Amino acid sequence: MTHFVDSFYDGAAAYPDRVFAIDPQGREWTYAEIAVVADRVATGIIEAGVAPGSRVAIFSPNHVYGLAVNYGIVRAGCAWVALNYRMGAAALRETLRDIPVDGVFTHTSLEAQLDGVELGPVGAVMLDGPGVSAPGLEDWLPQDVEVEFPSPAPEDAAAILLTSGTTGKPKGIVVPHRAFVAMLDDFEEIFDYSEPPRHLVVAPITHAAGIYAAALHRHGGTHILMDQADPGAILDAIERYRITTVFLPPTLVYMMLAHPTVRERDYSSLRTLIYGASPMSADKVREAWEVFGPVMFQGYGQSEALMVASVLTVDDHAEAIADPALAHRLASAGRPGPSTTVGIMDETGALLQAGEKGEIVVRGDIVMSGYLDQPEATAEAQAFGWHHTGDIGYIDEDGFVFVVDRKKDMIITGGLNVFPGEIERVLLGHPGVRDAAVVGVPNPKWGEAVHAAVECKDGVDLTEADLIAYCRPLLGGVKTPKSVAFVETLPRNATGKILKREVRAPFWEGHSRDI
Incomplete structure (x- = not known):
């Protein structure tokens, strides 16, 4: 195997009639059907004049054609840019200014967020059907596959992934076929x-x-x-x-x-x-x-x-x-x-x-x-x-x-290094806690104090004193949270990672530093 998409095409050759995917509505696609879509996507990208090594993005919630398009983009010799569909219009515009692309395969629910964004020769294509001003994928696809697909080198980019953005502005990560x-x-x-x-x-x-x-x-x-x-x-x-x-x-x-x-x-x-x-x-x-x-x-x-x-x-x-x-x-x-x-x-x-x-x-x-x-x-x-x-x-x-x-999450309190992950693991050991995030908040004496934001399990009623008392014998005085806030839902990104910068931000407003 030389390229990222070889595993898919190996599977399509070996199991053409096997069900590749089932969507939430129960519709099924075989490997052979998805391979045809992927090849036609690659053909459409090439016929649009997009050169090998260019970038084409996917900006969509889960959809079976998202996988087919992924493989088609890479089949065309391009790098697939993975955009978080929950990022919001402002973040999307900023990301596409930093990482220009030659097209975006997206979803009708997100079409408005692309208004005014420069998208190159492919433009916007809707995975789930025609949009207001953009074609649906099935209408956009060329009928025949008559082009020769390029063969990228192992170090050529297969994808541009984004850093999670949990601590700041996302960066584009160049992931080669080799990886x-x-x-x-x-x-x-x-x-x-x-x-x-x-x-x-x-x-x-x-x-x-x-x-x-x-x-x-x-x-x-x-x-x-x-x-x-x-x-x-x-x-x-x-x-x-x-x-x-x-x-x-x-x-x-x-x-x-x-x-x-x-x-x-x-x-x-x-x-x-x-x-x-x-x-x-x-x-x-x-x-x-x-x-x-x-x-x-x-x-x-x-x-x-x-x-x-x-x-x-x-x-x-x-x-x-x-x-x-x-x-x-x-x-x-x-x-x-x-x-x-x-x-x-x-x-x-x-x-x-x-x-x-x-x-x-x-x-x-x-x-x-x-x-x-x-x-x-x-x-x-x-x-x-x-x-x-x-x-x-x-x-x-x-x-x-x-x-x-x-x-970057380390808390320095009274000159001592405290690792939030250690405290979070103790909190998660409490039978009433569903999830937790620990951050440093400003303190005039210690510089930073340990603060916990906690999601309780449904029907559980805990107090700040309950959790502090639970943690103290397990963590000692320095690491035990000095304050606890109970929240219904912690802020998370698309992969489920807690956005600690959003937990921390309200405590540091008006301060000249954030650590």
């Missing part, structure tokens, strides 16, 4: 595909869920697309479609565990419940193992280092749950993936010893080429010949990687 191929090869080594996968697609296909989907094509996987991240609907779909695999951010797992009927369902079809995008509380991992069965799998990575920088496999989970001496591993991100080297580095570029905390750094083919048109940011991220994740952590003597926190 996608390495990730897909790693998945082949990690997972057993002895039965055709049935993949529940909950998270946006423009993010990790869509990238993971590519790993299932060579085995004729069927993707069941959801148009909402409702925990009850997810539980229903697992039973109805006999789902074998699903990728979910931890916050959705927490919401599913809190659902009143979660223990009344049949999960016997599940083989892997992959969680990622942020760490998961060890207590919640245990609960999920008990409820969903021996299926938990963690992938640690980021858009700059795709999904499998380290992995905590189902077997790793089983060993940690069965042996109290290994229970601490449930708080880890597992061991380095098959093609990746992971280290811990200090500010001088020196690699640290087992147990020492520093920045997690990565080497391997899954790593990005760099940030689009940002040489200084690229040089910073690739200093000393390693990719710098921006995460603080350590590696234990057995080679397990522990992510302590984001480097």
Whole structure:
């Protein structure tokens, strides 16, 4: 396999009549049908005069044609630009000023947000049917496929992914074919595909869920697309479609565990419940193992280092749950993936010893080429010949990687470094807490004080004093939150990551600094 889309076309050749996808309305498409759409998309892009190496975007909620267009864009030799459909009109305009594209495949519900935006020769094309001023995909597609598709080099860009924007303005991440191929090869080594996968697609296909989907094509996987991240609907779909695999951010797992009927369902079809995008509380991992069965799998990575920088496999989970001496591993991100080297580095570029905390750094083919048109940011991220994740952590003597926190999230209180992730994991151990975010807020004595924003489970009534009392014996005086706010819903981005800058911002208004 040489290119990102080879896995899809291998699957289409081997399983042309297998169902490729089922949409929320129950409509089905075969591999052969989607391959034809993808080739016609590629043809339309080329016939519009778009040259290989150009950029074409997808800006849409989950839709089966989103996957077909993804593969068509790459088939045409272009880079697929993954836009978060929840970003809003202002952020969309800013992003497309920084990352100009030659066309956007979008959805009629979002058409108005593209008014006045320069979109190049392809323009705007609606995945779900004709828009007010833009054609629907089926009308736009050329009838025949008569062009010769280019063959990109391994280092050519297959995608421009965006940083999550949880701490500031998103950057464009140039991900070459080489990185996608390495990730897909790693998945082949990690997972057993002895039965055709049935993949529940909950998270946006423009993010990790869509990238993971590519790993299932060579085995004729069927993707069941959801148009909402409702925990009850997810539980229903697992039973109805006999789902074998699903990728979910931890916050959705927490919401599913809190659902009143979660223990009344049949999960016997599940083989892997992959969680990622942020760490998961060890207590919640245990609960999920008990409820969903021996299926938990963690992938640690980021858009700059795709999904499998380290992995905590189902077997790793089983060993940690069965042996109290290994229970601490449930708080880890597992061991380095098959093609990746992971280290811990200090500010001088020196690699640290087992147990020492520093920045997690990565080497391997899954790593990005760099940030689009940002040489200084690229040089910073690739200093000393390693990719710098921006995460603080350590590696234990057995080679397990522990992510302590984001480097930029660290709280400095009274001159001491406090990692919010450690406090959040303790809070998530409380039986009444569904999710939590810990941030530093201004304090005249200590500089910053520890503050927790907490979502309670439905029907649970907690007080600030309850949670402070719960945390103090587990965390000590310095790390225990000094204040707690209860919120109905924490702010999140499309992948489910909590937007801590939005939690922090109200406390720092009117201050000359934000740390």
